[in-house]
Every structure is written in structure tokens, then in C-alpha cells.
Amino acid sequence: MKSKINFYLIEYAINSILRQKSKNGFIVIIFATLVFLLTSIFFITNAIKYELNTTVNSLPQITLQNIKAGKSYEIDTNIVDNLLTISGVVDATPRVWGYYYFENAKVNFTIVGIDQYEQQYKKSLQTIVNSSDMDTIDSSNSMLIGEGVKKILDKNYYLKYFNFIKPNGEFKQLTIAGIFKSDIQLESNDMIIISKENAREVLNIADTKATDIIVKVANETEVPTIKTKIQTLYPNLKIITKDDLKLSYANIFDYKSGVFLALFIICLFTFFMIIYDKSSGLTSQEKKEIGILKALGWKIDDVLKEKFYEGFILSFISYILGVTVALVFVYLFQAPLLRDIFIGYNDLKPEFALPFIFDIQSLFLVFFLSVPVYIASTIIPSWRISTLEADEVMR
Amino acid sequence: MYRKSFYLVNIFYFIVILFFGVLFLLHYLHAPSKESIRIKNDFIKISTLPDLALSSESSYIRHRSLTDIFSIYPNDGTLREYDITSFTYKNSSLTANIPSKVINEK
Numbered sequence: 001m002k003s004k005i006n007f008y009l010i011e012y013a014i015n016s017i018l019r020q021k022s023k024n025g026f027i028v029i030i031f032a033t034l035v036f037l038l039t040s041i042f043f044i045t046n047a048i049k050y051e052l053n054t055t056v057n058s059l060p061q062i063t064l065q066n067i068k069a070g071k072s073y074e075i076d077t078n079i080v081d082n083l084l085t086i087s088g089v090v091d092a093t094p095r096v097w098g099y100y101y102f103e104n105a106k107v108n109f110t111i112v113g114i115d116q117y118e119q120q121y122k123k124s125l126q127t128i129v130n131s132s133d134m135d136t137i138d139s140s141n142s143m144l145i146g147e148g149v150k151k152i153l154d155k156n157y158y159l160k161y162f163n164f165i166k167p168n169g170e171f172k173q174l175t176i177a178g179i180f181k182s183d184i185q186l187e188s189n190d191m192i193i194i195s196k197e198n199a200r201e202v203l204n205i206a207d208t209k210a211t212d213i214i215v216k217v218a219n220e221t222e223v224p225t226i227k228t229k230i231q232t233l234y235p236n237l238k239i240i241t242k243d244d245l246k247l248s249y250a251n252i253f254d255y256k257s258g259v260f261l262a263l264f265i266i267c268l269f270t271f272f273m274i275i276y277d278k279s280s281g282l283t284s285q286e287k288k289e290i291g292i293l294k295a296l297g298w299k300i301d302d303v304l305k306e307k308f309y310e311g312f313i314l315s316f317i318s319y320i321l322g323v324t325v326a327l328v329f330v331y332l333f334q335a336p337l338l339r340d341i342f343i344g345y346n347d348l349k350p351e352f353a354l355p356f357i358f359d360i361q362s363l364f365l366v367f368f369l370s371v372p373v374y375i376a377s378t379i380i381p382s383w384r385i386s387t388l389e390a391d392e393v394m395r
Numbered sequence: 396m397y398r399k400s401f402y403l404v405n406i407f408y409f410i411v412i413l414f415f416g417v418l419f420l421l422h423y424l425h426a427p428s429k430e431s432i433r434i435k436n437d438f439i440k441i442s443t444l445p446d447l448a449l450s451s452e453s454s455y456i457r458h459r460s461l462t463d464i465f466s467i468y469p470n471d472g473t474l475r476e477y478d479i480t481s482f483t484y485k486n487s488s489l490t491a492n493i494p495s496k497v498i499n500e501k
Contacts, residue, residue: 054427110444
């Protein structure tokens, strides 16, 4: 069976590309850079989205906050009993957490109080904490900290303990009992986990108050109904469900990607200007070339095939190069500069490794946005010229 | 096959193999393992807090989703422009029942 690929035409297409080395080299560089930029941003967004989405199902189903005059205030813990009377609610737990501003380093730590050392926590703590001595975790005046917090404390010579300054000016000394594993740095970098009693002391939250209350519902499908019931009972509460959090994630990433894409659109616009310019006409030399080919007996079909090979060779090589460089840049070098768009300007920047997610959808999106467009812009003007008579073209 | 076509085919092979080589390398080095996902979920169950340790544009914190980045007065009673790009973006009224804090709205 005869091969359908005509190597004579491919050879001609290669020669045609090589005849204009500098022009085509420039096209490859620009094309690959555009593909690189676009895929890089998709890779970063997808990696961070993945990180959030893998953990979102472990979050509380409903969170209640006390809103007064448009601001969030501490919530009374005695409403827990009323919440438990709502059918469908399995558990309601007051949560004590907040931010501690460390003046020396000008950073905010996130302090979370847990019902420390209850049996259910103890087992999980052992899996997520690096600690040479697990017994120190049992001591009531100890704390577990993220790697980012550890670095900041080390810089400020707090190697074994940290002195929290309480709102009344007194010190509260807590020993560093363990550091969270680097696997969870993205989640735990700025986190300090201490006992609920210590958290109340450091954050100055009374025993009858809590930062917010989390509610556990037996049947996931009942969450909207229970939300409505709670809203009727306590109209001042802000009720955040897990779905709201998912929506919020989608929002923030669409927004961040959007800001970047707004910048990128300028590059894209330039690309399409070049494409438009290319498709609106050929140079006299290119026209003459097609005319000669037709005079030599080439059919329209052959001219179009040759132009297709030319466009495909350039765009496909550029695309694969752009994507490969983006993969190396994002996942091996952790996307310097570009990553900053997403991680903000907090001083406690985590040095996390972006998880590698092979997102075939984004690759297809970029492919169809670039390669066929370029090939079309090569073929269409050639088709216009090749439909004319050879002598007319060459004249 | 002619000489230049032969080279071109080899170049194609090379870049495609390079591409898949990079994919395999990254999968080996950076793909999240089941163990790491389990550890992350264990941590989230203990801390019960959402979000990653990344600050949003509101300079103060993560966990903005608990207060909603678009809420009025998230910090204090003064209405300030917290977010440097808020002039380019306004939250949809469909996604949150809290009014947008954008003050330049006519």
C-alpha cells in the first residue's frame, strides 16, 4: 500500500522553512513563549486548586459566625445545646482560633486550639508531626508549629519555646513540641496548634465564648435545610457551608487567573495581529513561488499540503517545546516570579512543592488555541493564490 | 525518505520523547502520593480550618473564605480599599449574599 505521506513535499517544506531561517526561528521563539506562559499559569492554578480540593471534604459541613454591625464577633457557646436539638445535627463544637501578630517579624501566625490530646487526635497527630519525643506533645504547655513559623522563631532566637504576649501584657511560655511534616507545608506553614485552654489565654477568649461553631450533619443532603433552620433560630449568625467554601475557592482562582490573563491577552492579541497580517496576504516572492510551482505542474492540493506541512512543523515543534519548558519551569523550578501572583505578599511564604497534576484539558485548550490557528493562517492565503492561474500570479 | 526529512522525523521523535520523559520524571518526583493526601486530610480534620497558608490580597490573612474577601468591614469600621486590584473586579451578586465592598460603583 502506498504511503499517504508524501516525503517529497515534506522535504520541500523543510527547505522552504530553512530558506527563511531567521523569520521562522523568530516565529518558533514567539510561539513557544506564548504557549509556555499560558500553560505555566494553567499548571500553577491547577496545582493549587488540586491542593485545596483534596482537603475540602475534610472540612466542617457548617461553620457559624456571630455577626454584629457587619463584623465578626465571638460567639456564645451556650447556643450549642439549642443547635443539638435540631434534627439531623449530630454534633456542634465551639472552635477557638485566631491570628497572633508577631511584631518582631511582622507576620501573623494562625493559632488553633484543639481539645488537646484526646485519643482521636493523638493518633492523627503522630502521623502529621515530626517530633523526636512524642511525650512532650502530651505536656499541657506545648505547641505544634508549621515549618514557616519554625523558621521565623529560629531567626528570633526562639529555638525551644516561644513567649506569647497576652492582651494583659503578661507572657505565656509554650514549648515547641513538634513541627508539622513538610508534606503539609502548604496547609500548615503559618499554623500553631495548642490546647484550647492555652488558645483562650493567648487570644483572650472567655470560657463561655468561642471564635465560631462548627456543626456536623449526619446526612449531607440535609445541610441546606439545617442551614435554613439555624438561620431562622439565629438571624444574626453567618452560616458558611462547605459548598460556600468550594464556591469561594473557585472565585479566588478564577480571579487570580483572570488578572494574569488580562496581562496575557495583550500578548495573545499581538499573536493574532501577526496571524491576521500573515493570513491577509503573501509577499510577492511567496506568490511567485506558488506561481512557478503551478507552472511546473503542482496541483492546488499539492500546494496546500506543502503549506500544511510547513505550518504544522513550525507550530507543533513550538507547542511541544513551550509545554515542555513550562513543565520544567513550574514543577522542577517551582515557577519563580509567576508563583508570587498566587501566593500573595505575606512574609510567611511557604516554600512548598507544587503537586504535579497532568491536566490534559488545559493542554488541549492551548493546543487548539494555537496550532490550528497558525496552520490555518498559513494555508488560507496560499489557497487564495493557488486558485489563480499560474501566469496571472507570476505577472 | 530524504536526508532532511529523516532529520526532521528524528527531531520529532526527540522532542516527543523529551516531553514524555519530563512527564514521567515529574510524575515520579512530584505526583502526590496517597499517603501525603491522607496526611493532609488528617491535618485538616484537626485544624478544621480551610485554605492554604497563602495570603490573599487582603494583606492580613488566609482563611478569607470564612469572612469572604468581598465583605464590607472585614477588619474594622473604616471603609478602605484593601485589595489593590479591586477596581478591575467586582464580585458577582449571585455568588455571595453579602454586598460587594467596591466603593467606586456608580
